[in-house]
Amino acid sequence: MTTYTKVAPPEGFSAPGLFATSFEKVLGLARSYSIWPLPFATSCCGIEFMATVASHYDLGRFGAERLSYSPRQADLLMVMGTIAKKMAPVVQQVYEQMAEPRWVMAVGACASSGGIFDTYSVLQGIDRIVPVDVYVPGCPPRPEQILDGFMKVQELVKNESLRKRYSPEYREMLERFSITPITPAGQH
Amino acid sequence: MLQKDDIISKLKETFASAILAVEDPDGIATFTIASESIIPVTQFLREQLGFNFLTDLCGIHYPDQELPLGVIYHLHNFQENVRVRLKAFVPGENPSIATATDLFPAANWMERETFDFYGIIFEGHPNLKRILNVEYMDYYPMRKEYPLEDPTRHDKEDQFFGR
Amino acid sequence: MEPNKYSAETEAIIKNYTTLNLGPTHPATHGIFQNILTMDGEIVVDAEQTVGYIHRAFEKIAERRTWYQITTLTDRLNYCSSPINNIGYQLAVEKLFGVETNKRIDYMRVIIMELARIADHLICNSVIGVDTGALTGFLYVMQEREKIYDIFEDICGARLTTNIGRLGGFERDFAPETIQKIKDFIKGYPKVLAEFEKLLMRNRIFMDRTIKVGPISAERATAYGFSGPNLRAAGVDYDVRVSTPYSSYNDFDFIIPTGTQGDTYDRFCVREAEMWESLKIIKQAVDNLPEGKPYVDVPEIVLPPKEEVYSKMEPLIWHFKVVMGEVNTPVGEVYSAVEGGNGELGFYIVSDGGRTPYRLHFRRPCFIYYQAYPEMIRGGMLSDAIITMSSMNIIAGELDA
């Protein structure tokens, strides 16, 4: 018999017929189980991602059933594979097109740091052009590792403050990557 | 059956002056050809001897030679199942050689790649521009004098061993 | 209307061509390449290709690595069938060193290469299915591919970037469980493959979508340097395994399937038939696996066993020499090719006797035949262009080196 664990409710006050908690936590919970990833698969790691979404490992179990190939609807940019210097502007543009809140996951050694390709044509890690939330090591990471990285992203999403994306620190951080913030300034 | 020796003798007969050297390093007859006769030789091989498949075309760089840059062709005759290798060397200043795209459409991208890596100009090529690297790159990375490593990385530098 | 009534520019305006940018990150293209299409409504008039989006400078890296370290690079060429690349490179270096391998090594290599070929063709064919709207087949056969990866994992510890074997053989023999797994695979796989074929091969929709789509004639295919299943689909029976047998391929009984039209359907069928042939080869190789050591006795290229390295002087020295590339390398040049997943995968090595190759050039079949793509899709529909691309099995890693 398989036993199922239901998603644990956030902290809060419960009484018969009533449950009170903060809006932030409910939203975090909902978001974290309905992440739409944008698979940005360029090379070998992308093949492992194919295995991750396919029947054997099934990323859909984590609420990421729906891959969003359009950046506008995506929440999570999963960069898998080598990003060459020729490709770098495209990655940045895709990131810019995504709506807030957005997260980025660098899957594999190449996306994280250039990997074994310390060469004139390869970008030495995508954190030079976009901010990265979770790095998954491995060349390529096993599907289990990708799933683990995905769960780390879920953790981040769940615990994120609703004000974070409006904070001056966040805007400053984006400007360091020369990305124009899309959240209006000074709103809390 | 077309034998290796037949090819060698036939080519020598027809292009006595253009063939600078004949070798056999790995079972493939290898000819070094004067760069200006590369197209007639390829055409002869293709039309008279049935080498209708261009397996490979690549460049090479020997900085110490008088003619430092080379282009290497591998041709294959499917019917007789023999291969030949042709080499042509060009000078380091303004390296240029005639294009083989009229004979083999397959040469198109391979020549662009060779241009991209070594800066060898293929005269008469329909669209000679960089193929793999970014277009604003201002050097030819596969030449021996250029470094492999990404120049923007400083975390791997070591006082004693370099990188 | 009489011909040549308008100038070309006016004609373009009248016909109202649109420009469509497909890629570099289009969900329908499996990999990173850009096509700028000129469209007349739904019909493709012309295409301009841009490649190089994951150029990683393999050939330059290879000039800085010792002979041992390059196998890792070859993994990343055609990553759907890395073991073929690994073994192809090892065969090329062995040819340079003049090393002869025994039958057991050859047979082990054949088993691995044919398994990799199945994995490669399986992805390609199931992706054609996905592009014509049949996701089921893809999800179904991925399960089988996991079994192949399991076998690779048993042999070398990695799933995808295998770095399988060593120069001069393997570091250790197949375990009995591995052989059992291979036997199980041979037994279970035909059922899956037959079902997959039943799903697509005589499916009316699939046939309508693929027959006469993206065709190429035998002459054009040869001129464009096609090789592998794509060339055979056009009707040329060229296969490196037969024309220049390596690794004892001449011991096995198999046929080279060919097509007639060179269209997408033929490419699909040729790949299907090849998977059956690969199964046949694996079966023969497993059944007749000869006895012998899994590595050759050439200290120049074979790492000594680890226990001896830790306890004896001589093996320790050799280990050091091999790893640092301090052995005597022959001067010379070789061209050695294997039949990769996509065709003739060639390795052209020039050695000046140093610790690294002086020049290592990979003949990458994808790179060479992808240039024919505009010619193949001209005059077809946009959605046909996508299917043509996936049936050519363009692998970005191999394309861009």
Ligand code: SF4
């Ligand atoms: S990390 Fe390794 S497997 Fe992933 S893209 Fe880079 S080289 Fe390929």
